[in-house]
Amino acid sequence: MQIDHLRQRLRALGAKPLHEQRVLRDWIQGQPHDQGRRRAEDFLPLPVRVALPALDLELRGMLKLLSTHPGADGSARLLVGLHDGQTVESVLLPRDGLCVSSQVGCAVGCQFCMTGRDGLIRQVTSGEIVAQVVLARTLRPVKKVVFMGMGEPAHNLNNVMEAIELLGTEGNIGHKNLVFSTVGDPRAFERLPQGRVKPALALSLHTTKPVLREQLLPRAPRLSPRELVDFGESYARLTGYPVQYQWTLMEGVNDGEDEMDGIVELLKGKYAVLNMIPYNTIADLPFKRPSWEKARAIAAALHARGVLTKLRDSAGQDVEGGCGQLRAREAKGKVI
């Protein structure tokens, strides 16, 4: 279901913008069913009131929680079933965050990612994106939503922007707590500054070497690391919040002195945070995780050279951390 179709259906029943807003808000903010209905009944037009119980069921039935995999760090990976039998992953993050998926599969094909291996299977609709937040809110509060799960948000731009606008207006989530994460795509760069809700931006950098980046992210748009940072900087100045550059640290691939020099050259003095995430080794893929000590030394050295660097672990490291792995296991019939 697209949010826009839902709005059209409500309008066809006689709902005015205020009614529409109320119904959507009750859904996203997870109002207890009875309470929401009782309050809404005070002022909704009769045809909307009559349609609400069935609509409620439809909205709540859009996704199904198939399994929950809590991690030691307070996160939990959720395997979520869609109406057509496809599955995606959402991750409950520590401090009331949620990582959502924007596509089933992904066309970018990053060499180190499980999701990219099957290519794109289908887009996740705007309704299904918001429904991941609604589902997570039945488990715990959600005050931050990052689009870093399965899929490339820039390849599903209309649905993602529609979900972001709704979450930022009726979902009680601050705009800078909505994080659009992309490998970099000119279409997204054009669209984001025009949005009514301007999310924070995370850019997957991973290397400062254009040729290596093309190898690691084979079907990402051909933008050089410098072009990415140029866009990131102008967006950061426009919105007033720093851009998060993502760096998946892989042993012997992008953890050398040459890369560190490149990072300093690219990011020093920029309105930016570098999130360095040691790679989570996946059995079927050839990349390796560097030791935590080495990662810490790299992050400290970059920090000392003037690049605000945060060393992070991917959430749920101990429970098939790394997007796409739960889904891949489920496809092999191994998730219980």
Ligand code: SF4
């Ligand atoms: Fe797609 Fe992200 Fe995986 Fe790359 S890392 S293939 S962009 S899901």
